Amino acid sequence: MPTTIPALPCVDLDQTIxxxxxxxxxxxxxxxxxxxxxxxxxxxxxLHFFGLKHLPPAENxxxxxxxxxxxxxxxxxxxxxxxxxxxxxPTQGFPRISRMKPGQSRFTLTDNAGNSIIFIKxxxxxxxxxQAYLNPDQSPLQRALAVAARLRDFKNDDQAAAKTLDNxxxxxxxxxxxxxxxxxxxxxxxxxxLEQSDHIERLNAQLSNxxxxxxxxxxxxx
Numbered sequence: 560m561p562t563t564i565p566a567l568p569c570v571d572l573d574q575t576i577x578x579x580x581x582x583x584x585x586x587x588x589x590x591x592x593x594x595x596x597x598x599x600x601x602x603x604x605x606l607h608f609f610g611l612k613h614l615p616p617a618e619n620x621x622x623x624x625x626x627x628x629x630x631x632x633x634x635x636x637x638x639x640x641x642x643x644x645x646x647x648x649p650t651q652g653f654p655r656i657s658r659m660k661p662g663q664s665r666f667t668l669t670d671n672a673g674n675s676i677i678f679i680k681x682x683x684x685x686x687x688x689x690q691a692y693l694n695p696d697q698s699p700l701q702r703a704l705a706v707a708a709r710l711r712d713f714k715n716d717d718q719a720a721a722k723t724l725d726n727x728x729x730x731x732x733x734x735x736x737x738x739x740x741x742x743x744x745x746x747x748x749x750x751x752x753l754e755q756s757d758h759i760e761r762l763n764a765q766l767s768n769x770x771x772x773x774x775x776x777x778x779x780x781x
Contacts, residue, residue, distance in 0.1 A: 568611035569672035616653040619673030634659040700738040703727035
């Protein structure tokens with residue numbers, strides 16, 4: 560059976576190997592000449608890397624998709640190992656890992672060379688999540704929440720997701736209170752990721768002023 564093996568670039572092969580080894584991968588092959596090359600493995604998948612001089616991580620747009628049986632535990636495993644090796648779980652810069660919410664179907668791990676590895680849960684959940692915004696039966700806030708989730712989780716574009724929610728919150732202040740609260744909570748999560756302290760204070764005040772009953776507050780985790 561034909562096999563497709565993507566090879567990802569890196570400036571410093573040793574640093575890249577060390578990064579992935581710290582995440583629990585094993586090195587199954589390395590060479591230095593005639594060109595730097597390495598293969599790392601974990602479970603049933605592997606990643607190939609080749610040396611490419613003078614490639615800044617910010618200009619590296621290489622991406623690889625890996626389909627796995629589950630993503631939440633894997634994300635936690637990587638986050639734990641990143642914190643152990645780096646002292647924190649980086650969500651910006653190089654390396655970094657995207658945030659993970661319960662029920663999410665994918666996350667992106669970007670290594671020190673700028674390669675983005677997208678881990679996707681096997682099955683229909685990922686495709687359904689990416690297309691949720693197309694449901695014609697949604698209210699404006701429901702659709703905006705789906706669009707924002709798509710921007711946040713599939714494009715890793717927190718700024719665009721935040722702008723989407725800002726627009727709909729301003730446009731529909733009289734929306735059903737539960738939907739409005741859900742949009743405020745989604746916007747607060749983005750404000751925390753974007754370190755927008757002034758937005759966080761304002762959003763907390765708006766949430767406090769909503770006429771939510773006890774059951775709704777429990778549903779929202781407030």
